[in-house]
Amino acid sequence: MRKRIYWLLPDLKSARATMDDLLLAHIEERHIHFVAREGTDMRGLHAANVLQTSDxxxxxxxxxxxxxxxxxxxxxxxxxxxxxxxxxxxxxxxxxxxxxxxxxxxxxxxxxxxISTPSKRLQRFAAQIERGQVLLMVDVSMWRVESIEKRLQALHPEAHLEGTEPDIPAFP
Structure with missing residues (x-):
């Protein structure tokens, strides 16, 4: 069983550093999803796909x-x-x-x-994303949620923990 942790990162530099830290923590790339303003250069990041960003x-x-x-x-x-x-x-x-x-x-x-409707789960982050912040969604085992949160808080004080989703869909 996995839980989804939401983080708001101030910029792409922070997002890329966070991606590297999550990979070093043995989180598979397929469980890391970034959402940024349309037109943002997402090179080096695992961008969220339509399953995560739509309804x-x-x-x-x-x-x-x-x-x-x-x-x-x-x-x-x-x-x-x-x-x-x-x-x-x-x-x-x-x-x-x-x-x-x-x-x-x-x-x-x-x-x-x-597929053409924005995700209801991500609506609360729309204003921050439009202002240039980057949303990180990381899906981790329920046993690792606390350790990953502590790791990211220690390594990235500029990031803001936005909560945990208790029930993520099985396949996106």
């Missing part, structure tokens, strides 16, 4: 639930009012089929919307 994951989860629910409901209505063979409702075939189709369609459409 695509949350939107896909909502699309899955809504799509499956509506698909199952539509499947039940179709099975009852328009039976495929004879007068018996074919609930066992139509309901799961339309629920699966609805879930897949819901994931697809919701993720298309979510």
């Amino acid at each position: 695509v994951v949350r939107s896909a989860e909502i699309g899955l639930l809504v799509g499956a629910g509506l698909g199952g409901l539509l499947g039940a209505l179709v099975a009852v009012f328009y039976p495929i063979g004879g007068d018996e409702a074919q609930l066992g075939l139509v309901v799961p089929g339309l629920a699966i189709f609805g879930a897949l369609f819901g994931i697809w459409t919701s993720s298309m919307i979510g």
